[in-house]
Amino acid sequence: MLRNAIRKDLLLNGKQFWGLIPWFAWAAYALGQEHMGAMTAVSGALIGALMTVSICAREDKFHATAFLASLPVARRTFVQARYLLALVVGAVSMAGVAAMSAVLPWSVQSVAEAFEPKTLLLGAAVAGVSVAMLMPLAIRFGLLGVIGFFAVLQVAGIALLVLPVALGMKDVLNGLFRAAERGFIGLHGALDQPGTLLQTAAIVAMAVWVSFQVSVFLVERQDL
Amino acid sequence: MRILIANSSPDPIYDQIVRQVRAQIIAGDLHEGEPLPSIRKLALDLQISVITTKRAYDELEAEGFIDTVAGKGTFVAAQNAEFLREKRMKAVEEKMAAAVDEARLMGLGYPKLSEMLRLLCEEGS
Amino acid sequence: MSADYALELHGVCKRYRGFRLDDVSFSLPRGYIGGLIGPNGSGKTTIIKLIMNLARHEAGEIRVFGLDNRRDEVAVRSRIGFVYDVPGFWDDQTLALHRRALGTFYPRWSDETFNRLASEFGLPLDRKFKTLSAGMKTKFALAMALSHEADLLIMDEPTAGLDPVFRRELLQRLSALLQDEGKSILFSTHITSDLERVADFITFVQNGRIAFSMPRHDLFDAWAIVKGDAAVLARLDPATVRGARQRGTGAEALVSDAASARRALGASALVERPRLDDVMVLMEGEAAHAA
Numbered sequence: 001m002l003r004n005a006i007r008k009d010l011l012l013n014g015k016q017f018w019g020l021i022p023w024f025a026w027a028a029y030a031l032g033q034e035h036m037g038a039m040t041a042v043s044g045a046l047i048g049a050l051m052t053v054s055i056c057a058r059e060d061k062f063h064a065t066a067f068l069a070s071l072p073v074a075r076r077t078f079v080q081a082r083y084l085l086a087l088v089v090g091a092v093s094m095a096g097v098a099a100m101s102a103v104l105p106w107s108v109q110s111v112a113e114a115f116e117p118k119t120l121l122l123g124a125a126v127a128g129v130s131v132a133m134l135m136p137l138a139i140r141f142g143l144l145g146v147i148g149f150f151a152v153l154q155v156a157g158i159a160l161l162v163l164p165v166a167l168g169m170k171d172v173l174n175g176l177f178r179a180a181e182r183g184f185i186g187l188h189g190a191l192d193q194p195g196t197l198l199q200t201a202a203i204v205a206m207a208v209w210v211s212f213q214v215s216v217f218l219v220e221r222q223d224l
Numbered sequence: 225m226r227i228l229i230a231n232s233s234p235d236p237i238y239d240q241i242v243r244q245v246r247a248q249i250i251a252g253d254l255h256e257g258e259p260l261p262s263i264r265k266l267a268l269d270l271q272i273s274v275i276t277t278k279r280a281y282d283e284l285e286a287e288g289f290i291d292t293v294a295g296k297g298t299f300v301a302a303q304n305a306e307f308l309r310e311k312r313m314k315a316v317e318e319k320m321a322a323a324v325d326e327a328r329l330m331g332l333g334y335p336k337l338s339e340m341l342r343l344l345c346e347e348g349s
Numbered sequence: 350m351s352a353d354y355a356l357e358l359h360g361v362c363k364r365y366r367g368f369r370l371d372d373v374s375f376s377l378p379r380g381y382i383g384g385l386i387g388p389n390g391s392g393k394t395t396i397i398k399l400i401m402n403l404a405r406h407e408a409g410e411i412r413v414f415g416l417d418n419r420r421d422e423v424a425v426r427s428r429i430g431f432v433y434d435v436p437g438f439w440d441d442q443t444l445a446l447h448r449r450a451l452g453t454f455y456p457r458w459s460d461e462t463f464n465r466l467a468s469e470f471g472l473p474l475d476r477k478f479k480t481l482s483a484g485m486k487t488k489f490a491l492a493m494a495l496s497h498e499a500d501l502l503i504m505d506e507p508t509a510g511l512d513p514v515f516r517r518e519l520l521q522r523l524s525a526l527l528q529d530e531g532k533s534i535l536f537s538t539h540i541t542s543d544l545e546r547v548a549d550f551i552t553f554v555q556n557g558r559i560a561f562s563m564p565r566h567d568l569f570d571a572w573a574i575v576k577g578d579a580a581v582l583a584r585l586d587p588a589t590v591r592g593a594r595q596r597g598t599g600a601e602a603l604v605s606d607a608a609s610a611r612r613a614l615g616a617s618a619l620v621e622r623p624r625l626d627d628v629m630v631l632m633e634g635e636a637a638h639a640a
Contacts, residue, residue, distance in 0.1 A: 067437030
């Protein structure tokens with residue numbers, strides 16, 4: 001049944017992935033720039049995973065959820081398929097970057113850099129956490145859920161920008177941004193150590209697992 | 225077996241079927257052991273609901289006119305000649321009772337009525 | 350015995366904001382067609398959703414072929430052919446792709462059956478779903494529902510949007526399906542003539558409750574519409590009166606015992622076989638009265 005569910009996603013929703021083409025074009029360009037290997041790989045994982053999440057909005061638009069729930073399949077199975085697909089598409093996008101960096105004549109990246117364990121993990125982490133946050137919303141609330149999430153993010157972002165200035169705390173804001181930047185670079189650097197590598201992997205895996213449980217819970221209780 | 229359903233008739237459809245089948249069996253048009261269409265086939269042919277044909281067959285079976293053999297189908301039941309004669313007598317009696325009721329409404333008494341009956345019987349022969 | 354029934358609902362309840370389904374009970378024996386009739390918003394679609402477990406019922410029991418519709422939902426739905434009133438298909442994909450992607454979910458799916466039905470219905474398999482007319486969309490849903498040897502066909506307003514010719518054809522096709530006495534059909538509609546034509550059992554849903562559920566001969570032969578003077582109609586046994594209304598030309602009453610009405614009123618009133626829409630109108634009036 002899981003196999004059928006994945007197959008159905010690929011057949012009926014595969015169209016969604018044409019949206020990755022613009023990103024691939026950008027990636028091909030980016031690979032010609034110095035030090036863009038890791039960034040391109042990570043962005044690939046993220047975009048691939050998010051594209052899969054957006055399938056939820058597509059099915060919501062077509063009112064397909066009720067029809068799918070009328071099939072002799074547990075709703076949970078469709079949720080499993082969606083998460084698995086997100087993981088796979090993210091991984092395939094990263095592999096695509098590695099392939100491009102090796103094959104494209106203007107690529108200045110070494111395949112090794114794109115394939116570094118810490119880059120892979122960073123990609124998995126970024127993609128994994130994003131999926132963990134967005135999938136339950138998207139799968140339960142469809143298009144509105146995703147839009148709602150980004151609307152809230154935007155409002156929070158604007159508040160974060162405006163409030164400190166209004167309250168005269170501009171320096172605090174700059175300080176925060178710099179700390180975040182340092183944090184990201186720091187994390188990338190820290191991932192050099194195997195210990196941190198494993199810890200991060202474990203945390204991401206757990207986040208995705210929790211997200212999956214939440215999705216199943218929401219979907220199974222939904223009145224269609 | 226010939227069945228004609230009058231949609232506009234006030235009589236329930238299952239009743240029309242029962243009466244027609246019963247009449248055909250009594251008249252000998254349907255013979256003992258003859259197979260009848262299944263309730264579903266009959267429903268399809270007559271373009272009526274299955275539950276209606278089922279009700280008709282149930283009644284005919286209760287009255288002893290037909291038998292359903294599991295796995296084989298529905299057949300005209302063995303008719304007791306005496307039983308049949310009794311049924312036919314009853315049918316004649318019912319018709320007479322109806323005529324008597326009508327006569328009464330008009331004020332016709334037994335003498336006039338028996339005269340009419342005699343004429344009708346002589347007409348027939 | 351439970352397995353002799355295609356469908357059994359006992360005391361089913363469901364509460365939504367502003368609407369409630371209360372103590373819904375009715376059954377459909379195997380091999381028959383059951384019709385759910387009622388005004389829009391009365392709860393027909395909700396009942397169907399509950400049977401399919403698209404929505405979870407809050408109280409009561411729903412059994413399909415003797416199985417619990419929630420605990421054994423996958424086994425139950427593998428034997429149900431479902432036609433919803435909202436088409437839930439992928440607008441930008443072809444019918445053929447739908448068949449490829451969705452057929453395999455059913456253990457007894459048959460591509461041959463689907464292709465045969467598609468050609469009988471005139472469905473263009475290489476066209477995208479959004480290019481189809483409303484009637485075609487319903488036919489497609491029907492073809493999908495009839496291609497996996499479903500033992501129970503459940504349809505929500507299947508004839509809405511269909512031209513009269515195909516509607517008649519569909520009803521005939523449904524009757525023909527029942528030549529196999531293992532198959533059963535439940536459909537909801539607000540078009541009374543559809544039920545009058547084919548339904549074996551008629552269930553009237555009114556304001557989230559079951560007003561009545563009975564075999565057709567009880568409704569059409571035992572019940573009656575009585576027409577006459579209001580004064581005359583007053584002589585009817587009130588226990589049998591299910592609805593009444595005044596008209597300019599006299600009064601009408603719906604009674605559940607035609608024989609007793611004839612005995613009570615004789616020739617002073619008209620006692621007729623009821624039409625389903627008359628039944629609905631007169632019972633609606635009664636419900637409004639009681640409210």
